[in-house]
Amino acid sequence: MEESSRPLDALNEARNKRVIIDLKNGHQYVGKLKAFDIHINTVLDEAEEREEGEVKRKLGTVFIRGDTIITISPE
Amino acid sequence: MEESSRPLDALNEARNKRVIIDLKNGHQYVGKLKAFDIHINTVLDEAEEREEGEVKRKLGTVFIRGDTIITISPE
Amino acid sequence: MEESSRPLDALNEARNKRVIIDLKNGHQYVGKLKAFDIHINTVLDEAEEREEGEVKRKLGTVFIRGDTIITISPE
Amino acid sequence: MEESSRPLDALNEARNKRVIIDLKNGHQYVGKLKAFDIHINTVLDEAEEREEGEVKRKLGTVFIRGDTIITISPE
Amino acid sequence: MEESSRPLDALNEARNKRVIIDLKNGHQYVGKLKAFDIHINTVLDEAEEREEGEVKRKLGTVFIRGDTIITISPE
Amino acid sequence: MEESSRPLDALNEARNKRVIIDLKNGHQYVGKLKAFDIHINTVLDEAEEREEGEVKRKLGTVFIRGDTIITISPE
Amino acid sequence: MEESSRPLDALNEARNKRVIIDLKNGHQYVGKLKAFDIHINTVLDEAEEREEGEVKRKLGTVFIRGDTIITISPE
Numbered sequence: 422m423e424e425s426s427r428p429l430d431a432l433n434e435a436r437n438k439r440v441i442i443d444l445k446n447g448h449q450y451v452g453k454l455k456a457f458d459i460h461i462n463t464v465l466d467e468a469e470e471r472e473e474g475e476v477k478r479k480l481g482t483v484f485i486r487g488d489t490i491i492t493i494s495p496e
Numbered sequence: 497m498e499e500s501s502r503p504l505d506a507l508n509e510a511r512n513k514r515v516i517i518d519l520k521n522g523h524q525y526v527g528k529l530k531a532f533d534i535h536i537n538t539v540l541d542e543a544e545e546r547e548e549g550e551v552k553r554k555l556g557t558v559f560i561r562g563d564t565i566i567t568i569s570p571e
Numbered sequence: 572m573e574e575s576s577r578p579l580d581a582l583n584e585a586r587n588k589r590v591i592i593d594l595k596n597g598h599q600y601v602g603k604l605k606a607f608d609i610h611i612n613t614v615l616d617e618a619e620e621r622e623e624g625e626v627k628r629k630l631g632t633v634f635i636r637g638d639t640i641i642t643i644s645p646e
Numbered sequence: 647m648e649e650s651s652r653p654l655d656a657l658n659e660a661r662n663k664r665v666i667i668d669l670k671n672g673h674q675y676v677g678k679l680k681a682f683d684i685h686i687n688t689v690l691d692e693a694e695e696r697e698e699g700e701v702k703r704k705l706g707t708v709f710i711r712g713d714t715i716i717t718i719s720p721e
Numbered sequence: 722m723e724e725s726s727r728p729l730d731a732l733n734e735a736r737n738k739r740v741i742i743d744l745k746n747g748h749q750y751v752g753k754l755k756a757f758d759i760h761i762n763t764v765l766d767e768a769e770e771r772e773e774g775e776v777k778r779k780l781g782t783v784f785i786r787g788d789t790i791i792t793i794s795p796e
Numbered sequence: 797m798e799e800s801s802r803p804l805d806a807l808n809e810a811r812n813k814r815v816i817i818d819l820k821n822g823h824q825y826v827g828k829l830k831a832f833d834i835h836i837n838t839v840l841d842e843a844e845e846r847e848e849g850e851v852k853r854k855l856g857t858v859f860i861r862g863d864t865i866i867t868i869s870p871e
Numbered sequence: 872m873e874e875s876s877r878p879l880d881a882l883n884e885a886r887n888k889r890v891i892i893d894l895k896n897g898h899q900y901v902g903k904l905k906a907f908d909i910h911i912n913t914v915l916d917e918a919e920e921r922e923e924g925e926v927k928r929k930l931g932t933v934f935i936r937g938d939t940i941i942t943i944s945p946e
Binding site for chain 1: 520
Binding site: 596600605606608612613618632633635636 | 651657670713717720
């Protein structure tokens with residue numbers, strides 16, 4: 422995510438890489454970033470939901486509504 | 497939901513398949529994805545509301561307002 | 572609400588039929604669906620407010636602001 | 647509010663009649679509906695604020711911001 | 722605020738008069754209505770903040786962001 | 797902030813003067829108003845964060861996102 | 872961040888410098904400001920999450936959704 426000037430460029434560089442997504446309700450999703458849009462609606466593949474570092478649920482693919490997201494960072 | 501580049505493409509691939517929808521209030525709806533729009537307003541058929549894995553209510557068809565949704569994933 | 576491809580088509584098929592509307596504050600309204608718009612602002616006729624299955628208040632006609640709604644489903 | 651197809655038509659039929667407005671914070675306003683707009687910003691005349699059925703405050707005219715409203719129904 | 726058909730007309734009639742503004746966080750501001758816009762961003766002059774009827778803070782002029790407002794009514 | 801008819805005119809008159817900004821989370825920022833926009837995104841210079849009247853943190857310059865603001869008033 | 876008249880100009884002057892971002896949920900991120908947009912979506916490099924002054928998590932690069940942000944200030 423270096424040398425980019427717009428936030429979505431940074432997300433674009435993370436495409437197909439594993440990312441950690443922290444949600445407003447305290448939940449955390451980890452998976453391969455497949456898609457996102459300007460609302461930060463996001464799709465992860467090979468995704469899992471984690472709670473305090475432990476896997477709570479394996480989801481395969483998951484669509485996450487953008488307005489529930491706080492941060493997206495590389496795993 | 498493979499090989500799609502926009503989040504709504506991923507939802508489109510899930511059409512007519514069973515999905516799990518997690519809401520901001522902690523409720524969970526499971527059913528066949530019949531329709532959705534850019535606000536993520538969603539219609540499920542053969543739907544049921546679940547609480548901690550158990551069926552709480554059978555709804556048949558249900559319209560879910562998009563801004564109440566956190567995640568949509570295949571069952 | 573079968574065979575429709577957009578969520579509002581599904582609501583349109585429910586017009587003049589009795590529906591259950593669940594709100595974000597936990598309240599539930601039941602009545603005949605008379606009108607709705609793209610914000611999901613909704614008007615019910617012969618409406619009643621229910622709390623845990625029991626009728627709390629009879630309202631006749633009621634206008635419900637769309638952003639307070641979680642789900643709309645046939646009674 | 648019969649035979650109208652859009653939610654704001656229903657509000658229009660209630661103009662100059664007494665309505666009950668329930669707010670998201672649990673407060674209730676009762677008065678004559680003088681004006682509203684597409685945001686459901688609303689003006690009541692001869693208005694009073696009620697708490698559990700009892701008059702808490704007499705307001706004369708009151709402007710209510712639309713995004714605080716849950717329901718509007720005839721008294 | 723009589724005989725107006727749009728909510729902002731009613732606010733316009735209250736211009737330069739003293740109004741009570743109730744906020745979503747329970748605070749109350751009282752002062753002379755100097756300005757407002759379509760978001761209901763509002764400016765009061767000779768303003769004071771009140772808590773349960775008692776003056777808590779004298780503010781002179783105050784700008785209030787519209788999305789924090791529930792009601793505006795004449796003092 | 798006298799004789800202005802739009803809320804942002806009033807903010808403009810406060811430019812380069814010290815203002816108190818109250819936030820939705822109860823925090824308070826005090827500083828010289830350097831910039832604002834239509835979302836009420838705001839920049840203060842020589843800013844400090846206060847809690848119940850006492851300085852909690854000195855910040856120099858601070859950007860405040862508009863949707864977190866309740867009121868802006870002269871110090 | 873001196874002499875700028877729009878809030879985003881002030882953010883632009885902070886580009887490539889270390890900033891502190893305070894979020895609505897009480898979390899704090901510190902890092903080098905790489906990118907932002909009009910929604911205040913923000914990307915930090917060499918970022919860390921802090922809780923009451925102590926480093927809780929090192930994140931490298933992090934994308935922060937703008938609507939979760941309260942303030943951005945130089946470290």
